Amino acid sequence: MSRLFLLRHAKAIWAKPAMKDFDRPLAEEGISSLNQLAEAMRTSKLFPDKVLLSASCRTRETASGLIERLGIDAEMIVDETIYSGGAGEYMLAIRKNAGSENLMLVGHNPSIEDLALALCGDGEHASVSRLEAGFPTAALATITFDGPLSEIARGQGFLKSFPLPC
Numbered sequence: 768m769s770r771l772f773l774l775r776h777a778k779a780i781w782a783k784p785a786m787k788d789f790d791r792p793l794a795e796e797g798i799s800s801l802n803q804l805a806e807a808m809r810t811s812k813l814f815p816d817k818v819l820l821s822a823s824c825r826t827r828e829t830a831s832g833l834i835e836r837l838g839i840d841a842e843m844i845v846d847e848t849i850y851s852g853g854a855g856e857y858m859l860a861i862r863k864n865a866g867s868e869n870l871m872l873v874g875h876n877p878s879i880e881d882l883a884l885a886l887c888g889d890g891e892h893a894s895v896s897r898l899e900a901g902f903p904t905a906a907l908a909t910i911t912f913d914g915p916l917s918e919i920a921r922g923q924g925f926l927k928s929f930p931l932p933c
Contacts, residue, residue, distance in 0.1 A: 768868075768911055768912065769865075769868045769869070769870075769914070769916045770813075770869050770870075770910070771870055771871075771872070771886070771909075771910045771911075771912065771916060771919070771924065772813060772815055772871035772872070772909055772910075773871075773872055773874070773879050773882060773883050773907070774804075774829065774833075774871055774873045774874075774905075774907045774908075775873075775874065775875065775879050775902050775903065775904050775905065776797075776821075776823070776826045776829040776873055776874070776875065776904060776905075777793050777794075777796075777800050777801055777804075777828070777829045777832075777904055777905040778793065778794045778797035778904045778905065779791040779792065779793055779797060779824075780792060780793070780794045789823050789824065789850065791823070791824060791825055792824050792825060793828045793829065797829070798832065800904070801829065801832045801833050801905070802836060803932065804907060805833055805836035805837050807907075808833075808907070811928070813907075815839075815841050815867070815869045815870060815871035816842070817841060817844065817864065817867040817869070817870050818830050818834065818841050818871045818872075818873060819846055819849070819861065819870060819871065819873070820844070820845055820849065820872070820873040820874070821849035821850040821873065822845045822847055822849075822850055826849075826850075826875070827845070830871075830873045831843070844864055846860045846864070848860055849874050849875070849878075850875065853881065854878050854881035854882040854885055856878075857872060857874060857878055858882060858919065861916055862917050862919065865916035865919075867916070868916075870916055876902055879902055880901065880902035883910065883926070883929075885922075886919060886922070886923065886924040887922075887924045887925065888921075888923060888925070889925050889926070890924075890926025890927070890929075891928060894908075894927070894928050897929050897930075897931055898926060898929045903931060903932060906929065906930075906931060906932055907928075907930070908926060909926070909927040909928045909929070910924040910925065911924065911925045912924050912925075
């Protein structure tokens with residue numbers, strides 16, 4: 768069994784004049800949410816061994832901040848296609864980097880939400896209802912698969928949990 772953790776980056780600041788969207792760092796609220804997320808992940812024993820992420824400032828800060836707070840040694844892989852890619856590109860990136868049974872992808876909406884909805888053929892009822900209502904910043908979807916992540920396909924995942932950030 769393999770697990771895929773889909774994490775939307777934490778809350779970022781609004782772009783300032785002349786600032787590119789790509790360069791927006793985390794807001795104080797986003798940084799604070801990483802503490803709560805790390806605690807929830809530790810409690811549930813959700814530890815990725817590989818983290819796939821967009822190259823944007825806010826996803827890099829989210830991934831590195833979370834890994835630091837979890838106190839784990841997870842490999843971080845920046846994939847340029849994640850920043851502007853859709854759910855299809857996200858799925859290809861996961862398959863390409865699937866040499867892990869516990870892979871996390873840190874990405875952006877609407878692609879991360881679209882991917883989660885496409886992958887989950889079934890799931891824990893309350894979690895599915897929350898996911899169908901939207902994928903807020905710093906939210907984490909835990910999806911399990913019977914086979915390896917290199918073979919994931921639409922509708923094959925089970926949404927194990929989708930707690931909303933505090």
